[in-house]
Amino acid sequence: MILSMSLAYALPSAIFIFVLVLFPLSLLSPIKALSKKTIFSSFIFAWLLTGIALPFKSVAYYQANAYEMYLIQLFLSVITLILMGILRDRPNLTKYSKEVNFLLNRKYSITTDSRINSKFPAVLAYGELVDTARKVKMTTEECAMYIATLYLCGLIKSEGMNPHHEELYRKIKHSEEGPLLSKISKKRYSKFTKEIDKYIATYRAP
Structure with a gap:
């Protein structure tokens, strides 16, 4: 119940940060090379992690100190975007690059x-x-x-x-x-x- 409330409360700010931060970041190199699925997944994970973190100080606390929740979500959004890019897209890009390089040479x-x-x-x-x-x-x-x-x-x-x-x-x-x-x-x-x-x-x- 508490987790559901936290997730519901964190969702509007998560969408706000996605629109103002994650989406603009996705247009910049090298982040623009990441897949749309990875960018969207980073949004979902940041939202879930925020929802899990809120109960540690209670939803009521973050209602009174909303800026702290925004800072937490901003931090988690950027970190998850970078980590997911490294863990998911970059290995694929490295494999892709190696195959292309092999074909060009061979x-x-x-x-x-x-x-x-x-x-x-x-x-x-x-x-x-x-x-x-x-x-x-x-x-x-x-x-x-x-x-x-x-x-x-x-x-x-x-x-x-x-x-x-x-x-x-x-x-x-x-x-x-x-x-x-x-x-x-x-x-x-x-x-x-x-x-x-x-x-x-x-x-x-x-």
Whole structure:
């Protein structure tokens, strides 16, 4: 009974903090890379934890000192958002990144270490590309093709087409073949290859 009263009393302030704090935070990097499910789950856990904490001083106390309850909920909301991001989303992102990195190096023969390959994006920029692809629900194969496309377009723009670039172009064009066929949508395959064709036509040597 007491817990039910605490949860009911804590709910309006929990919603208030979610709207004013958690939602705006979810628009900022790197928190924006977290899934909607994780952000909503952090709201639920913060609300439940607040409801459990209130009886330690009584609901009546927090009715008279509402600001303390808001501070507790604010603290719990931010902490649960960070922890759930680390425990739930970040391991998935790390696995996703490793798979993409493996495909870029193995399938497309692109050295992704910018210390060795200065033409490849630096670590932070590379990470942002992976985050962006994951947010729009690209498969790892689509993400690898997406980054390979951007990389090749940059090379064509700065150097034009040469045998090395043509080899990478063939590998990208063949991404739709074999066992990866079902993991790269025809829509994205068409979009990426058309982008490369546009760069080839624009920067072709006279």
